[in-house]
Amino acid sequence: MRGLWFYPVDRRGGEGGVLPPPPAGCRRRRGRLRRPGGRDGLLRRRADRRSGAAPDQSRPPLELVLLGTFSGPPVDPYRKGTASALVVDGSTYVVDCGRSSVTQYVEAGLRLDSLRSIFITHLHSDHVADYYNFIMLSALPNLSGDAIKTIDVYGPGRAGGLSPKFGGGQAGTVNTTNPTPGITDLTNSCTDAFAYSTNVFLRDTGMRDPRRITTIHDIVVPEVGASYQNTAPDMAPFVVMQDDKVKVTAILVPHGPVFPAFAYRFDTAYGSVTFSGDTTYSTAVPRLAANTDILVHEAENLEGYQGPPALADHLRKSHTEVQRVGEIAHAANAGQLVLTHIADLTHNPIPVPQWWRWAQQGYGRRVTVGGDLQRITV
Numbered sequence: 001m002r003g004l005w006f007y008p009v010d011r012r013g014g015e016g017g018v019l020p021p022p023p024a025g026c027r028r029r030r031g032r033l034r035r036p037g038g039r040d041g042l043l044r045r046r047a048d049r050r051s052g053a054a055p056d057q058s059r060p061p062l063e064l065v066l067l068g069t070f071s072g073p074p075v076d077p078y079r080k081g082t083a084s085a086l087v088v089d090g091s092t093y094v095v096d097c098g099r100s101s102v103t104q105y106v107e108a109g110l111r112l113d114s115l116r117s118i119f120i121t122h123l124h125s126d127h128v129a130d131y132y133n134f135i136m137l138s139a140l141p142n143l144s145g146d147a148i149k150t151i152d153v154y155g156p157g158r159a160g161g162l163s164p165k166f167g168g169g170q171a172g173t174v175n176t177t178n179p180t181p182g183i184t185d186l187t188n189s190c191t192d193a194f195a196y197s198t199n200v201f202l203r204d205t206g207m208r209d210p211r212r213i214t215t216i217h218d219i220v221v222p223e224v225g226a227s228y229q230n231t232a233p234d235m236a237p238f239v240v241m242q243d244d245k246v247k248v249t250a251i252l253v254p255h256g257p258v259f260p261a262f263a264y265r266f267d268t269a270y271g272s273v274t275f276s277g278d279t280t281y282s283t284a285v286p287r288l289a290a291n292t293d294i295l296v297h298e299a300e301n302l303e304g305y306q307g308p309p310a311l312a313d314h315l316r317k318s319h320t321e322v323q324r325v326g327e328i329a330h331a332a333n334a335g336q337l338v339l340t341h342i343a344d345l346t347h348n349p350i351p352v353p354q355w356w357r358w359a360q361q362g363y364g365r366r367v368t369v370g371g372d373l374q375r376i377t378v
C-alpha cells in the first residue's frame with residue numbers, strides 16, 4: 001500500500017491493548033525493515049562471526065529469532081519466507097526453512113555449528129524452499145570457519161494419497177512412482193539431484209558428506225485414524241524429540257488437504273514456545289499450546305478481498321484470519337502472541353498498526369506482528 005506511514009516493525013510488541021507509538025526517528029519508508037542494532041549491529045555480528053566468537057553470554061538463554069515471516073511461495077520484496085530459530089543456551093533449533101532462511105540465519109548472527117535440529121511443519125514449498133540449502137551450502141566451512149556439524153531433521157512422512165482438485169476437474173501428477181514423498185524422500189532426492197556438485201566438492205574442498213552429517217526422521221503419527229482423508233482427528237500431543245535442552249511435542253493441525261501438518265511445542269528450562277504451523281481453527285493449537293510462554297501463530301487478512309468467494313472460503317479452511325488469532329491465544333492462555341507466516345490479500349506491505357489491532361481482539365496480553373530478523377524473549 002503506497003502512501004502509508006510504514007514504520008519498521010515494533011520490536012517491543014505492545015502491552016495491555018495500547019498501541020505503542022512509532023519508534024523515534026521513524027522515517028517514511030517503503031517496506032524495508034531496519035536490522036536490529038542498525039548498521040553497527042550488522043557489522044558487529046559479522047565481526048563476531050569472523051572471529052569465531054563464542055555465543056554472547058549477555059544473550060538470554062531462550063531466544064526466538066524470526067528469520068522470515070512471509071506466507072506463501074511467491075517471492076515478496078518485503079519479507080523473506082517463513083522460518084524461525086529457537087536458541088536455547090547457545091544451541092539452535094530451526095522451525096521451517098522458507099525462502100532465504102539460510103541467508104537470514106547467518107544474517108541474524110547465528111552460528112551454523114550451533115544448529116542441532118530442523119523441524120518442518122509440513123511440506124508446502126514455502127516451508128522447505130531453503131531446506132536443502134542448509135545441508136548443501138552449510139557443509140563447507142565459510143569465512144567464519146563455521147559449518148554444520150551434525151543435524152537431525154524431523155518432518156512429515158509420506159502423505160499416502162492426494163485429495164481431489166479444488167473446484168473439480170483433473171490435475172497433473174508429478175513423480176507418479178512416489179507422488180507424496182516425505183522429508184526423507186525429499187532429502188534423498190535432493191542429495192541425488194545435486195550429486196555432481198557434491199562429488200566435485202568432496203574431492204576439491206573440505207566439504208563434508210551430506211549423508212554423514214544429517215539424520216532424517218519421518219515423524220511417526222500415533223494411531224488416531226489420521227490419513228490424507230482425515231488430516232487432523234482429535235488427538236493428544238505426542239513427543240517427537242527430547243534432548244538435554246528441549247522437549248518437542250507435536251499435534252496434527254487442519255491445513256486444507258495437507259497431511260501431515262504439524263504444530264510443534266518446545267519446552268525448555270527457561271520457558272516454552274509453540275509454533276502453530278499452517279492451520280485453520282481447531283482445538284489442536286490451544287491444546288498443544290496450553291499455558292505456553294510464546295505462541296507463534298500464522299495469520300492472514302482477507303478483509304477487503306474482492307476475489308472469488310470460493311477462493312476466500314478455501315483460504316479460510318486452510319489458514320487463520322488475523323482478526324481471530326487473538327481468540328486462539330486466549331484459549332491457549334499463552335503468555336504472548338507473535339504473528340508470522342503473514343498473508344494479506346489486500347495490502348503489501350502490511351499496515352502493521354492495523355494488524356496489531358486486529359490480532360489484539362479477544363486477547364489482552366502482548367502481541368507482536370513479527371518482522372524478519374526480529375528477536376523475541378520470554
Ligand SMILES: [Zn+2]
Pocket residue numbers: 122124255258278
Ligand atoms: Zn502451508
